[in-house]
Amino acid sequence: xxxxxxxxxxxxxxxxxxxxxxxxxxxxxxxxxxxxxxxxxxxxxxxxxxxxxxxxxxxxxxxxxxxxxxxxxxxxxxxxxxxxxxxxxxxxxxxxxxxxxxxxxxxxxxxxxxxxxxxxxxxxxxxxxxxxxxxxxxxxxxxxxxxxxxxxxxxxxxxxxxxxxxxxxxxxxxxxxxxxxxxxxxxxxxxxxxxxxxxxxxxxxxxxxxxxxxxxxxxxxxxxxxxxxxxxxxxxxxxxxxxxxxxxxxxxxxxxxxxxxxxxxxxxxxxxxxxxxxxxxxxxxxxxxxxxxxxxxxxxxxxxxxxxxxxxxxxxxxxxxxxxxxxxxxxxxxxxxxxxxxxxxxxxxxxxxxxxxxxxxxxxxxxxxxxxxxxxxxxxxxxxxxxxxxxx
Numbered sequence: 001x002x003x004x005x006x007x008x009x010x011x012x013x014x015x016x017x018x019x020x021x022x023x024x025x026x027x028x029x030x031x032x033x034x035x036x037x038x039x040x041x042x043x044x045x046x047x048x049x050x051x052x053x054x055x056x057x058x059x060x061x062x063x064x065x066x067x068x069x070x071x072x073x074x075x076x077x078x079x080x081x082x083x084x085x086x087x088x089x090x091x092x093x094x095x096x097x098x099x100x101x102x103x104x105x106x107x108x109x110x111x112x113x114x115x116x117x118x119x120x121x122x123x124x125x126x127x128x129x130x131x132x133x134x135x136x137x138x139x140x141x142x143x144x145x146x147x148x149x150x151x152x153x154x155x156x157x158x159x160x161x162x163x164x165x166x167x168x169x170x171x172x173x174x175x176x177x178x179x180x181x182x183x184x185x186x187x188x189x190x191x192x193x194x195x196x197x198x199x200x201x202x203x204x205x206x207x208x209x210x211x212x213x214x215x216x217x218x219x220x221x222x223x224x225x226x227x228x229x230x231x232x233x234x235x236x237x238x239x240x241x242x243x244x245x246x247x248x249x250x251x252x253x254x255x256x257x258x259x260x261x262x263x264x265x266x267x268x269x270x271x272x273x274x275x276x277x278x279x280x281x282x283x284x285x286x287x288x289x290x291x292x293x294x295x296x297x298x299x300x301x302x303x304x305x306x307x308x309x310x311x312x313x314x315x316x317x318x319x320x321x322x323x324x325x326x327x328x329x330x331x332x333x334x335x336x337x338x339x340x341x342x343x344x345x346x347x348x349x350x351x352x353x354x355x356x357x358x359x360x361x362x363x364x365x366x367x368x369x370x371x372x373x374x375x376x377x378x379x380x381x382x383x384x385x386x387x388x389x390x391x392x
Contacts (some may be wrong), residue, residue, distance in 0.1 A: 009160030011151070012061040015069035021061075022072035025054050030083040031076070032166040033104070035092045036146040036159055043234045043241065045095050048146035053163030060159050062151065070099065077104035085170045087111050087125045087162075094199040103194055110166065112189045113173045116182050118330025129165045132172040137161065180330075185359050189335065203231035210247060212254075217298035218291075223254035224299050225290045229282065244279070245269070257287055310346035318342050318368055320378060324385035325364045336364050345372075 012018050025031050032053035039045040050061040050073065063070070077084060077096060084104040086092055088111040093103050114123045119131065126137040141158040151159075177183045192198055207227035212220060227250060234241040245253075249269045258264040264284060265275040274280050319342055326333040337345070337355040344351035345368050355365040367387065370376045377388045 006161075006164040007057050009156055010057065010059045011156055012059050013065050013068075015067070018061060018068065018070070019072040021052065021057075021059050022076040024057070025052060026076055026079050026082055028054050028082055030085050030108070030167075030170065032085045032163040032170065033092065034086070034159070034162040034166070035095055036144075037091075037095060038145075038147045039240075041239070043238050044098060045091065046147065047095050047099070049151070049159055051159050051163040053160075053167050055167075058160045058164050060151070060156050062149075064147065064149065074100045078102070080105060083108050085110065085166060087128070087166060087169070088122075089193055090199075093193060097196050097199040101196070103196055103199075105194065107190065107194060108170065108186070109190060109193060110169050110173055112193075113177060113186045115332035115335050116185045116189065117173055117176050117180070118332070121332045121334040125162070128169055133165060133168045135165055135168075137165065182359075185331075188358065201231065201235075203228040203235075206231040210251060212251070215301040217295060217301065219254055220301060221293065221298035222257060222287060222290050223251065225286050226250050226254055226283065229286055233279070233282075253283065253287070257291065258284065259288070260284070308347050310343045314346045314372070315342055317371060317378065318345055320385060321367060321371055321387075322364055324378070324387075325367060327384075329363050331363065336360050 010017075010021075012021060032051075034051040035047060036049040036051075037045040037047050047063045050063055052059050052061065061073070062068070076082065077100065083106050085108045087109065089107065089109040093107075097103055110128065111122060111125075114128050115121060119128060126139060129135050129137050138158065138161070141155055144155055144158070146155070174183070177186060204224075207220070207224040210223065210227060212223055214220065226245075230241055230245050230250060234244045237244070246269045249267050252267045253264065253270075256263070256267065258267065261272070261275040261280055261284065264270055264280055265272040270280070322333050322337055322342065326336055337353065337360070341351075341353040341355055344353055345355065345365075350356060350369075354360050355368065357365075367376060371378075375390055377390055379386050379388045
């Protein structure tokens with residue numbers, strides 16, 4: 001449907017209207033979805049608006065209406081006959097996993113599809129719309145306060161535009177991917193997005209995101225316990241973890257192991273009031289409990305991969321080969337191999353990395369192995385890199 005024929009959006013503010021809308025949309029083959037949410041002051045994202053686009057209608061659902069029953073939306077998202085189309089879906093899906101306990105199925109992410117189709121790494125939605133449909137996205141309301149009510153006519157129009165243009169983008173991408181026989185490639189990339197575990201944050205592993213640069217197991221034990229406490233407490237209070245205790249303070253407390261409120265208050269960003277209060281006392285108790293544990297109860301430091309240091313020159317050659325092959329096949333390099341994959345390809349005989357399997361092997365992995373064996377070389381043909389069989 002050309003953008004000029006996009007339907008006028010309906011604002012949905014009652015459970016009855018939402019139920020009727022979702023019932024109609026369940027007759028569609030695909031529905032485009034977007035959300036507007038707030039999380040600056042909360043741990044959990046607060047869903048404010050859900051946008052839904054169908055063939056003949058587009059709706060903006062006011063999710064902040066008291067007692068609005070979202071069950072019909074959950075049923076639509078679980079309907080296997082309707083593909084749910086998102087762009088850059090991860091944050092949107094996190095919200096629905098929290099509300100409904102599962103991801104929308106089946107699902108299609110146009111950002112992933114765009115990378116497979118050769119639009120570059122993590123192409124922006126406005127650039128994708130412009131490139132595929134010629135339409136321009138007005139982003140003036142990108143930073144609106146979506147928690148304020150009533151929603152303005154401009155906000156409703158802005159929210160609706162995302163899912164109306166997304167229909168055109170989805171159809172254009174599908175046509176291109178079918179022509180290039182790459183729809184299966186998108187399916188492989190969508191696997192992680194379809195796993196509900198992707199969106200769940202377990203306090204017990206929160207310490208890993210702090211990337212501690214230490215092999216001291218006692219320090220790591222304190223860090224693991226502190227990070228788990230902070231994550232669970234931030235979830236319970238529904239406040240951002242950094243507002244509770246900043247990363248720098250968590251690392252410093254784990255390193256210094258304060259035994260009193262006075263010691264704790266010396267840590268960066270920790271006030272005396274916090275140290276003497278309930279949270280500070282919880283931290284001190286946690287440290288004391290951890291210090292009483294035996295050394296063998298402490299977590300082991302990450303084990304470095306035992307591989308020889310890769311040749312910097314070979315790594316550079318492989319990166320050039322990756323760029324050339326992805327340019328030839330019109331696919332984003334990020335989808336094929338990352339920097340760690342390249343290092344492993346340079347230093348290991350047959351590393352178990354994605355580039356050594358499936359379509360990635362056909363695009364890049366096979367030639368990477370041939371380059372390492374000296375069977376091909378890289379040359380220049382005009383303004384492009386070309387592969388030269390050694391001996392020709």
